[in-house]
Amino acid sequence: MTAKPHPDDRAPAPIRAEALEALLTEKGLVNADGLNGLINRFVNDVGPMNGATVVARAWTDPEYRERLLEDGTAAVGEFGFAGPQGEHIVVVPNDAKNHNVVVCTLCSCYPWPLLGLPPDWYKDPAYRARVVREPRVVLSEMGLNLAEDVEVTVWDSSAENRYFILPERPSGTEDMSEEELAELVTREAMVGVAVVGSPT
Amino acid sequence: MRFGLSYVGISTSCLGDLTRGESVDGIHDMGGQHGWGSVAIDPDEKVFASDWEARAFAMGAMSAGLSGTNLDAFRHALERLHPLEYLADGYYGRWLACAELLLVDHGVLPAGAVDARAQNLLGNEVSEPTETSGEKPQYERNGSGSIRSIEDPHGFAVGDRVLARNMHREGHHRMPAYIRGHTGTVVALRPAAVLPDSTAHFTAEDAQHVYTVAFSSTDLWGSTAEPYTLNIDLFESYMEPTS
Numbered sequence: 001m002t003a004k005p006h007p008d009d010r011a012p013a014p015i016r017a018e019a020l021e022a023l024l025t026e027k028g029l030v031n032a033d034g035l036n037g038l039i040n041r042f043v044n045d046v047g048p049m050n051g052a053t054v055v056a057r058a059w060t061d062p063e064y065r066e067r068l069l070e071d072g073t074a075a076v077g078e079f080g081f082a083g084p085q086g087e088h089i090v091v092v093p094n095d096a097k098n099h100n101v102v103v104c105t106l107c108s109c110y111p112w113p114l115l116g117l118p119p120d121w122y123k124d125p126a127y128r129a130r131v132v133r134e135p136r137v138v139l140s141e142m143g144l145n146l147a148e149d150v151e152v153t154v155w156d157s158s159a160e161n162r163y164f165i166l167p168e169r170p171s172g173t174e175d176m177s178e179e180e181l182a183e184l185v186t187r188e189a190m191v192g193v194a195v196v197g198s199p200t
Numbered sequence: 201m202r203f204g205l206s207y208v209g210i211s212t213s214c215l216g217d218l219t220r221g222e223s224v225d226g227i228h229d230m231g232g233q234h235g236w237g238s239v240a241i242d243p244d245e246k247v248f249a250s251d252w253e254a255r256a257f258a259m260g261a262m263s264a265g266l267s268g269t270n271l272d273a274f275r276h277a278l279e280r281l282h283p284l285e286y287l288a289d290g291y292y293g294r295w296l297a298c299a300e301l302l303l304v305d306h307g308v309l310p311a312g313a314v315d316a317r318a319q320n321l322l323g324n325e326v327s328e329p330t331e332t333s334g335e336k337p338q339y340e341r342n343g344s345g346s347i348r349s350i351e352d353p354h355g356f357a358v359g360d361r362v363l364a365r366n367m368h369r370e371g372h373h374r375m376p377a378y379i380r381g382h383t384g385t386v387v388a389l390r391p392a393a394v395l396p397d398s399t400a401h402f403t404a405e406d407a408q409h410v411y412t413v414a415f416s417s418t419d420l421w422g423s424t425a426e427p428y429t430l431n432i433d434l435f436e437s438y439m440e441p442t443s
Contacts (some may be wrong), residue, residue, distance in 0.1 A: 011318035013289040014252035017296055019317035023253055023309055029206035029266050035258040042257070043247045084261075087345045088391050105231030105376050107275055108291065117257070119245055123291045132378065133232045136426050142237050152428035156231065158374045159410050159433035160346040160393050188241060 047116035049080050051164065052185035054114065056178045057154035059169040069093060072164060076114060086113035086162060092155070093166040094192060099150050100165055101139065101192030103131045104157040115187055122191065132156055142193045165192040172198040219309035225368075225377055227283035228442045232378040232421070253292035260295030267306040268336030271346065272400035276372035277301045307334040337402035346399075350392040355436050356411055360386045362439045364413070372400035375438045382419055383442055387431065388412040395435055 011019070024030040054076055058065040068075040072089035076082070089111060092100045103127050104110065110118040121127055121142070131138045135154050136146060146152065155163045167189040173181060176199070188194035230236075248254040264274045270282070277298040278286070285297055303309045310329035319326045341414050342348060356362055366381040388411065395406040413434050417425040 008259075010315060011322055013293045013296060014250070015318045015321055016300075016314055017252040017255045017259070019314045019321055020259055020296065020300060020303075022321075023313055024259065024266070024303075027308070029308070030259065030262060034262075035255060035277045038258045039248070039262060043254075047247070087347050088314055090390075092390075105378075106228055106374060107278060113351070117247055119241070120291075121239055121241050123241055124236070125230050125233070125287075126239045128230040129233040129236045130239070132430055133421060134426055138239055142241055152426075154428060154430050156376065156430065156432040158376065159390065159412070159435065161390050161412075161433055169398055193241070 021154075042112075042117050046113065048114075048187035048190065049182070050076075050079070050116075050187075051111075051114040051187070051190045052182040053079060054081070054164075055185045055190065056182035057172075058166055059181055060163060060178050065166075068166065076164075081113040083113045085109065086111055088161045089114070089164055090161050091164050091166050091181060092153075093168075094195070095168045097150060098153070099146055099192065100153045100155060100163075101131060101135060102157060102163045102165060103128060103156045105129070105132055106158060109157040109162065110166050114162075114164055115190060119187065121193075142188070144194050165190050167196045168199040171195050226279050228279045228285045229315070229377050231376045248292070252291075256292040256296035256299070257394050260292070260299045260383055263299035263302045267302040267308055269306060269402070270341075270399055272372060272394070272396040273302065273337075273402070274298055275306075275396070276400040277370060304332075305334050306336050306423065307332045339402040339404070342405055342407075346393045347391045348394060348405065350407050350409070352392075352409065354389060356386050356409075356439060358386050358388065358443070361442045362386060362411075362413060362434075363442050364415075364434060365438055365440055367438065369397060371397065373438075374399045374433075376432070378420060379415065379432060379434075382415055384413040384415040384419075384432075386411050387414045390433060391436075397435075410435055411439065413439070 021030065021035070042132065054068065058068050064075065068091050072091040076089055094100055108118050108123045110122060127138065132154055135152050139146060157163055167185065171186070173184070184196050184199060186194055189196045221442045239441060248257065264270055278294055280301065281294060281297050286294060289296070300314050302312050310332050314328045314391070316326050316328040361383055363383050364375065364379045364381065367375060390410040390412060392407050392409050395408050398404045398406040410433055412431050415430045415432070420430060
């Protein structure tokens with residue numbers, strides 16, 4: 001049954017969050033340390049730097065790239081990247097002729113072990129609604145203008161497969177180390193709403 | 201993005217018993233909708249905009265376990281929120297509301313307990329309910345996570361033309377409205393997984409094969425659509441062969 005809306009005089013969300021935490025704490029079901037541990041994991045330990053590490057390795061090690069495209073879950077697991085929302089990782093390469101972009105129109109499915117929690121724009125109704133209908137317009141609003149001859153593919157993550165974009169390595173990076181390359185890679189490029197630019 | 205109820209100009213007190221059964225054609229099924237405005241990236245965004253959102257995330261993430269339910273039931277709880285409430289407090293407001301819904305439905309917290317405690321925190325002395333109803337679901341899981349090995353032969357192969365069934369199932373499922381009734385091509389076989397339609401309602405796992413199916417933009421949106429390919433993952437029972 002769909003829940004009824006709560007009355008207008010309902011307490012604001014921050015107070016309701018405090019109330020829920022108090023009730024669960026009194027029942028011994030949660031404690032501050034446990035909640036803080038989970039929060040800190042996604043603030044400090046798991047985020048786009050994980051994905052950037054994978055991308056930089058794929059750019060510098062052709063055999064790794066092959067393994068990554070063949071079995072994403074196993075290849076990212078070589079770095080220990082695994083866990084919730086990463087049960088089956090599929091890596092899709094972008095290049096000058098093929099551009100892939102990922103969305104979840106039904107909720108906000110996202111490859112947590114590689115990118116952390118999704119950013120606001122990914123959860124925004126505007127992105128969820130429109131990128132499956134007018135992807136070039138949406139990408140342009142987000143700062144990415146694709147040439148007309150680029151083939152665009154939009155991936156709607158409607159099941160438990162999590163799609164991760166391997167961006168194209170930019171020119172002018174031939175002498176850069178793996179660590180330096182990882183610094184260039186953005187979250188947006190690993191979802192497919194941006195490309196990785198040449199270093200300036 | 202934030203939507204207060206006053207922002208959309210509707211007083212919830214006038215909505216009465218406006219409920220919609222369990223139809224899945226709800227606010228969450230956003231693919232293709234018009235009217236949501238433009239998309240912008242905030243380069244300075246933090247993981248959590250405020251402390252309460254972080255707490256709501258953590259409690260939301262734990263709520264399926266605490267209520268004896270599962271990820272699919274959590275997603276279904278998101279879909280069961282009233283459409284105004286789905287939008288009212290943003291993404292983690294939704295998680296908070298879902299955590300409360302699952303914990304009340306499955307007998308962990310009394311109905312109204314969170315609202316009553318919140319009023320007490322605000323200094324309004326109200327009595328707090330103590331009686332829970334509902335219980336944790338009893339059903340068999342055959343493993344952790346969602347992916348399963350199954351013996352069933354694949355019903356479809358890469359290259360097959362398939363119809364996304366024009367299904368209008370009550371309750372939870374993962375077939376967006378914008379795909380239904382359209383014909384696409386299987387482009388990849390994915391690991392079998394538990395069927396969310398079943399696990400969200402605790403009836404069984406009903407693991408099925410999953411396929412990535414490609415649809416042409418002009419098939420979905422008409423001849424004036426931008427040229428692109430839409431790839432989406434469909435469970436085997438969502439598909440039928442084209443004749």
